[in-house]
Amino acid sequence: MFRLKIIYFLVVYTLRGTFQRREALERFQQRKWHRFRKKVLSNSPFYHQLAQQEADLTDFPLMNKAAFMANFDQINTLGIQREEAMQVALQAEMERDFSPELKGATVGLSTGTSGTRGLFLVSARERAQWTAMVLRRVVPIQFFKRQKVAFFLRANSNLYSSVQSASLEFRFFDIFQPIEKLLQELADFQPHILAAQPSILSAIAEAQLAGSINIQAHLLISFAEVLNDTDKQFIQKVFPVPFREVYQCTEGFLAVTCAHGTLHLNEDIAIFEKKYLDESRFIPIITDFTRSTQPIVRYELNDVLVEKKEPCPCGSCFTALERIEGREDDILVFPGVNGELIKVFPDLICRVIARSTEGFRAYRLRQLGALELQLELESEDFQVVSATVSAALHVFLQEKGVNNLSIACKKGIERGTGEKLRRVERK
């Protein structure tokens, strides 16, 4: 049955084709929205009344992670209580057995780097849809011949391992395992397709460069963390093969790169309202038509996206992104001379650091009151490299009006196992 569902959705998505015209896409989204409101939202106690009144999307309340969790019991359409779901999820994490279901839904814990822990529910139908969507978008048709895929994840939720059911051979690698063990298993598996977060891809590329493993992947897929240019260049130098980026979080499969390397929002599965921060940066507010167990309606994400101004040569009318800038929480904030707040986007910081020197392998800049710069080097002199990067940051931030800046430099990057690595973060 599950296989049939995947095939069904693959056919649906293939027939749908690509949208060349924005008006056609918007009409399609409206039809999907009406259907979603009627079929799904009317079954959610939280949304029932508005759905009955056939309210417009903009009349529905804005949602965020905290409100989503606070109203968990009312929002889901299966009458699942937050307490019981949390118990199932915690037990699954502890025993590393992700098969238990609750009323036909898999329960997962989101990796949230801040504050409240997220809980998400996914049904078999939604899993099939997700699988078909990823296959259709990320894995090119010619790869449908038996392909070995290595997938690195924080936890094996059923959501992800289900891709096994298709004609791909899937191997799941738990990123909580020691990296040496993972690399050995990876070398034994010899994947055709390698899917992992950028920090893991970097570690694999380092091992390949050092000669401790030798794999011949012909497609790389990066997801879960923001991929920055320094990492991308390094990974591509070691593996000069096609590279697809998936922008995915527990709230949905949000964007993927096209053949031209441009990230496009998946506007055929969700409506993206844009809360603009300036003329090109925005925070997406998503309404996902594919989620029926735990409806995602006007859900404000924490990420800052940067819109691309020129149309993409691929011809798709889905919003093209210049890049994903990172979490809104990670915008650095400094006091100005007149008591105003000076905000600096993480991406600008990344570019200043990348331009300043090539003397480091990786870095992390944290604002915990003061700035702390962590650098990972190969053989270069730490004093020299850290002084160069600090000086570049001083000049850049001074131009922005930041005075009395102090930067503490540390050798090596602190990272917890399985932790998402953010290059620039504010605590």
Ligand SMILES: [Zn+2]
């Ligand atoms: Zn494109």
